[in-house]
Structures are given as C-alpha cells and as structure tokens.
Amino acid sequence: MNDVKDERYQQVQFAAWVGIIGNIILALIKGVIGWLAGSRALVADAVHSASDVVGSVAVLIGVRAAKLPPDEDHPYGHGKAESIAAIIVAVLLFIVGFEIALSAIKSLNEPIEVPGIIAIYAVIFSIVVKELMFRYKYRLGKKYRSEALITDAWHHRSDVFSSIAALIGIGASILGGYIGVPWLVYADPLAGIFVAGLILKMAWGLGKQSIHNALDHVLHDEDTVEMRETALNVDGVLKIDEFLAREHGHYVIIDIKISVDPHITVEEGHAIGKKVKAELVKIEHVQDVRIHINPFSE
Structure with missing residues (x-):
C-alpha cells in the first residue's frame, strides 16, 4: 500500500x-x-x-x-x-x-x-x-x-x-x-x-x-456497492446499519456501523470489526475505516 x-x-x-x-x-x-x-x-x-x-x-x-x-x-x-x-x-x-x-x-x-x-x-x-x-x-x-x-x-x-x-x-x-x-x-x-x-x-x-x-462529499450508494458487499461478505457481519464513504482529497475514509450476533463476546465482535477494516482497506483509494459494532436486532 x-x-x-x-x-x-x-x-x-x-x-x-x-x-x-x-x-x-x-x-x-x-x-x-x-x-x-x-x-x-x-x-x-x-x-x-x-x-x-x-x-x-x-x-x-x-x-x-x-x-x-x-x-x-x-x-x-x-x-x-x-x-x-x-x-x-x-x-x-x-x-x-x-x-x-x-x-x-x-x-x-x-x-x-x-x-x-x-x-x-x-x-x-x-x-x-x-x-x-x-x-x-x-x-x-x-x-x-x-x-x-x-x-x-x-x-x-x-x-x-x-x-x-x-x-x-x-x-x-x-x-x-x-x-x-x-x-x-x-x-x-x-x-x-x-x-x-x-x-x-x-x-x-x-x-x-x-x-x-x-466540503466532506459523501459517495452515492451506486459508487459504494463494492465496498458494502465487501463488508457484508465478512463472516459474522449480519447487517450494515450505516455506511458513509467520505472523499478526503484523493482517498476515501469510511464510517460504518455493522450488526453482529449479540451473544458473542466483546473480543469476538472486535475481531469481526478488524476483519471488516482489513478487507475494506484492500480496495483502491480506501485509506481508513472507522467501525462501530452494534448487537443485531430485527
């Protein structure tokens, strides 16, 4: 990188x-x-x-x-x-x-x-x-x-x-x-x-x-399809609650909220978040990812 x-x-x-x-x-x-x-x-x-x-x-x-x-x-x-x-x-x-x-x-x-x-x-x-x-x-x-x-x-x-x-x-x-x-x-x-x-x-x-x-322009949904699919394909991610990809000059910074199984440990939820970040930063132009973990709810 x-x-x-x-x-x-x-x-x-x-x-x-x-x-x-x-x-x-x-x-x-x-x-x-x-x-x-x-x-x-x-x-x-x-x-x-x-x-x-x-x-x-x-x-x-x-x-x-x-x-x-x-x-x-x-x-x-x-x-x-x-x-x-x-x-x-x-x-x-x-x-x-x-x-x-x-x-x-x-x-x-x-x-x-x-x-x-x-x-x-x-x-x-x-x-x-x-x-x-x-x-x-x-x-x-x-x-x-x-x-x-x-x-x-x-x-x-x-x-x-x-x-x-x-x-x-x-x-x-x-x-x-x-x-x-x-x-x-x-x-x-x-x-x-x-x-x-x-x-x-x-x-x-x-x-x-x-x-x-x-002025903190956020990418439109059609421009973030690959990014959202990448996050959803990570084992343990049950739902994306919020996804914002902000252009910051020549690179993109992602703010994402994901839902995971509410019965797993904090450590396991943290590991899922780290995996999501690791996969997203592999995408060209994505420089950083800020993740918030939520307990999954219907």
Whole structure:
C-alpha cells in the first residue's frame, strides 16, 4: 500500500514540476519573441503562461501537504490539501480570464501594429506543447485521483485556447497588413474576448467542483456497492446499519456501523470489526475505516 502511495506522490510531483519548468520556458520564449515581433497578443499570452507557474506551484505544495501522515490535529490525514490547491488554481484561472478580457476590451480603442511573422511560429509551438502537457497531466490526474492535477491540466488547456486566439489575431493582423485591410488587426482583441469567456466558464466549473469535494462529499450508494458487499461478505457481519464513504482529497475514509450476533463476546465482535477494516482497506483509494459494532436486532 505504501509503495502505491509513494508511486502516486512521485508521479504527481513530477507532473507539477513539468508544469512549472514548462511554463517558465514558454513564458520566456513567447515574451521575448512577442516583444521582438511587436505582438501584443503574444506578450499577453506569455503573461498567461507565467501566471500558470503560480498554479503549478500551488499544485506542488498541495501534493506535498496531502502526503503528510495523519496527526493529532488532522486524524483523517491531509488529503484535502489537493482540493484546496485545486480551488487556488481555479481562482487564478478566473483572474487570468478576467484580465485577458479586460486587456482585449481596452485594446479595441488603441492603435495596433502589425506583428512580425515569427510570432506565428512561437504561438504554434506553444499550442503543441500546452496540449501535450494537458493530455499528460489529465491522464495522470485521472489515474491517481488528483483533483489538483486535473484542474491544473485544464489550466493548460485554457492556454491552448488563449494561444489559438492569439494565433487567429496575429494571423488576421498580418493578413490585414498584407492585403491592406486595417480593421483586420482588431481580430486579435475580439478573439481574446471570446476565449476569455471560455476560460471564465471553465474556471467557474472547476472551482465549483473543487469546493463541493472539499466540503466532506459523501459517495452515492451506486459508487459504494463494492465496498458494502465487501463488508457484508465478512463472516459474522449480519447487517450494515450505516455506511458513509467520505472523499478526503484523493482517498476515501469510511464510517460504518455493522450488526453482529449479540451473544458473542466483546473480543469476538472486535475481531469481526478488524476483519471488516482489513478487507475494506484492500480496495483502491480506501485509506481508513472507522467501525462501530452494534448487537443485531430485527
């Protein structure tokens, strides 16, 4: 079990570092090329990538905190640290979307220069890299039930949308300058406003889900069939009186009340409870089980 947890921690932590280093490199490339090419859209996209560094750092901190063992103040562990990190990333994503929209609206009333064609290549490179980062982190986040990593993955996907908007805007500006249609340069801010709306919608959905999971969300009955059947199949368990499986970040903690023969000894009832716990923690993602023993009654 510890080997699985260590593997999860190492993989998720590595993915967070990939995000941090990748975003720093992309921000530098897009920032420098955007400045040299005179592309305001590319410079704004570089700022977006730089803001993602903060999100990836939040994920890294959340993953490290979630790995800490239970203590006196946190008897259920620190799994919700990832949910908190996911909320932070969602808030950052919302702020970035708002800033992109605001910048795009302001630029509609300002003169815009035609950028150099090198900006096109920088944006295409960014789109490819960010899409690969999204797919990598999303797949890993689903595999290891890392809410923070999944949210950060969608942060990368928002960068893809942002870069596509920049690509359209830069392309339209270059085309407008080439064929002599000045108003085409304003395709950049218009595309930015549209993408900002998509980013805001994504941030709202991710933040809402993260907050929901952070508030002691209990799994629905259809999601706990295997767990309840496992408990009922233990010799000596006559009935399940209550079963609550609470999501605590990437793992689950079960509170269960079982009925046993009222005529057996306390020691025998305790042994049945230990067996139930031993079987339940074998299930993937179940980290701890709290059991209460009741005397069976019709």
